[in-house]
Amino acid sequence: MKPNGNSISRREFATRAALGAVAAATPNSLSSLRTVSNGLQLPDNAGKLSEQSRTEAESRYQAILAQYPDRFSVAQKADLRRLCFVLQPQLDALRAWPVANSDAPGLYLKPLVEREKKSNAAPNLKSAPQSAKPDEPAKPAAGEKR
Amino acid sequence: MITPDILYLSATELAKRIQSKSLSPVELTKAYLDRSEKLGPKFNAYARLTPDLALEQATAAEKEIGRGHYRGPLHGLPYAAKDLLATKSIPTTWGAKPYANQVFNYDATVIENLRRAGAVLLGKAAMIELAGGMNYRFASASLQGASKNPWNTSCWTCGSSSGSGVIVAAGLAAFAIGTETWGSIICPSAYCGVSGLRPTFGRVSRYGAMALAYSMDKIGPMARSAEDCAHIFAVIAGHDIKDQSTLALDKAAFTYSPSMELSAKPLRVGWLTNAWKQIDAHAERAIQSAERAVRKLFPGVRNAALPEGPFEAAAGVIMNVEGAAAFRDLIRSGKVAQLADPLGQINGYVNEQIEASDYVRALQVRGILQQKMELFFDGFDVLVAASQPLGANALDANLETDLVFPDPLGGIGNLCGLPALSVPCGFTDQNMPVGLQFVAKAGNDLAVIRAARAFQQHSDWHRKHPKIS
Numbered sequence: 001m002k003p004n005g006n007s008i009s010r011r012e013f014a015t016r017a018a019l020g021a022v023a024a025a026t027p028n029s030l031s032s033l034r035t036v037s038n039g040l041q042l043p044d045n046a047g048k049l050s051e052q053s054r055t056e057a058e059s060r061y062q063a064i065l066a067q068y069p070d071r072f073s074v075a076q077k078a079d080l081r082r083l084c085f086v087l088q089p090q091l092d093a094l095r096a097w098p099v100a101n102s103d104a105p106g107l108y109l110k111p112l113v114e115r116e117k118k119s120n121a122a123p124n125l126k127s128a129p130q131s132a133k134p135d136e137p138a139k140p141a142a143g144e145k146r
Numbered sequence: 147m148i149t150p151d152i153l154y155l156s157a158t159e160l161a162k163r164i165q166s167k168s169l170s171p172v173e174l175t176k177a178y179l180d181r182s183e184k185l186g187p188k189f190n191a192y193a194r195l196t197p198d199l200a201l202e203q204a205t206a207a208e209k210e211i212g213r214g215h216y217r218g219p220l221h222g223l224p225y226a227a228k229d230l231l232a233t234k235s236i237p238t239t240w241g242a243k244p245y246a247n248q249v250f251n252y253d254a255t256v257i258e259n260l261r262r263a264g265a266v267l268l269g270k271a272a273m274i275e276l277a278g279g280m281n282y283r284f285a286s287a288s289l290q291g292a293s294k295n296p297w298n299t300s301c302w303t304c305g306s307s308s309g310s311g312v313i314v315a316a317g318l319a320a321f322a323i324g325t326e327t328w329g330s331i332i333c334p335s336a337y338c339g340v341s342g343l344r345p346t347f348g349r350v351s352r353y354g355a356m357a358l359a360y361s362m363d364k365i366g367p368m369a370r371s372a373e374d375c376a377h378i379f380a381v382i383a384g385h386d387i388k389d390q391s392t393l394a395l396d397k398a399a400f401t402y403s404p405s406m407e408l409s410a411k412p413l414r415v416g417w418l419t420n421a422w423k424q425i426d427a428h429a430e431r432a433i434q435s436a437e438r439a440v441r442k443l444f445p446g447v448r449n450a451a452l453p454e455g456p457f458e459a460a461a462g463v464i465m466n467v468e469g470a471a472a473f474r475d476l477i478r479s480g481k482v483a484q485l486a487d488p489l490g491q492i493n494g495y496v497n498e499q500i501e502a503s504d505y506v507r508a509l510q511v512r513g514i515l516q517q518k519m520e521l522f523f524d525g526f527d528v529l530v531a532a533s534q535p536l537g538a539n540a541l542d543a544n545l546e547t548d549l550v551f552p553d554p555l556g557g558i559g560n561l562c563g564l565p566a567l568s569v570p571c572g573f574t575d576q577n578m579p580v581g582l583q584f585v586a587k588a589g590n591d592l593a594v595i596r597a598a599r600a601f602q603q604h605s606d607w608h609r610k611h612p613k614i615s
Contacts, residue, residue: 099514146278
């Protein structure tokens, strides 16, 4: 089935469902939760995100509030919401990178130094077109070393 | 009488004097203890000193050496360990208030290995709380307060191995142990003007070390020369049955002697052109001068460019998810609010929300990148770039807003567990140290040691030390 203007992606569906679940699981209604967040300034990078990404970032923030309703000050809530939006471009960039079903996770239990070196690079890497690369994500604070 | 000049000697030089019995481990330990007691608080260098243990170990070392039993190049040498390494019956705070009274009843494997080599534990080095595991916005994110740079106390040391950097730079110990998940050895080494080795992931046991990111944490030496780092690394490297992430016996162990380099093939060196988007104007001259020195020192240096992709994002997601898992109880109990840093108090909640599928995607990206870097290193033994694109920042800088720049080499290097060694290579025009880092393929720690040592044989930046009154 071809997508049309009214269709939503599976991820967006899941996000919206999660947002609904958050609202249902808390004493406040979804609209009141939105009022709380609407009372906070929208994070700087929000305008650069797609609607889907904005929704996802907002749902992440709402999930935190739902899980820990009495834990944060107003200032911390504003900061949390900003951080939820700051995280989003990194996730978007990661998801946009072409990865095949056969690309196994690089687990720490088998560092590459102990593995057989593959004779060729991963096929999807060779064919990864430049255009497939996402917009540059928001960078982490490089001064903040860990 | 032990003068400050002696306290600033490299571990390698101190070891020669100890072996020849012209320097007493007890006298050396007392001198470092005196200096640490006097100057440590000025720089917020230590979480705590361990004078009784130090004198006991130094006395034992002196007796053994006197009897002709010399254990090797660390025997009788005083050192400090980052306060995330478990030390039996001595508090291990992880630099964080919620763990201020934490005491383990065993030693971390690294501590045990150093003890077996005859090294003397002077104290526990201050650090950023939880090694930055919950993120941080300010240098003051530590139970001990902000560590101050001995070259200029209004500047930071970088973190999270902040105390380890100060201790080596200020001549408070012969060497220190640091850890790195992303930048925590390389950056403090650069900011403080010392030599720091981030080993290949899996070569040094993390048993008894606080976990931040299970698949990215590394433990390594910070010292006054690359050769020092090699000797210390040889002691702490090795397979450990208590740490399942350590490599197999033959791949984890490291032996070192400068003579190993005599018959080695010339290094194929690449100068990285895209490690940093921009070098700060104050550091530019030092970096350009270092590049000229590298090109002169290693014939046939070629320009090299790191692959592009969401590698920093992948490293960030892995680190944040594993950090949220490692400190899940702290977050869920609300005790994370006891952390000193305002960002550290809340960011764990955000990291908890990252989806499992995004974490696995990040691991997949790591798998691809590991292969790509393996092929990349077919053409090079060592890559070289500035350790940081600037000198030490002001103590009160907001790290979230004032120091935001891409760090693809740090992202790739730590995502793939590549070894790196940072050495001093000059000063900014504000007289703050600037570092140069050498990076190699996983397992080839010797290459970064060889390259850094060659650089230091033709320069004396590593012999400079701050004037401390």
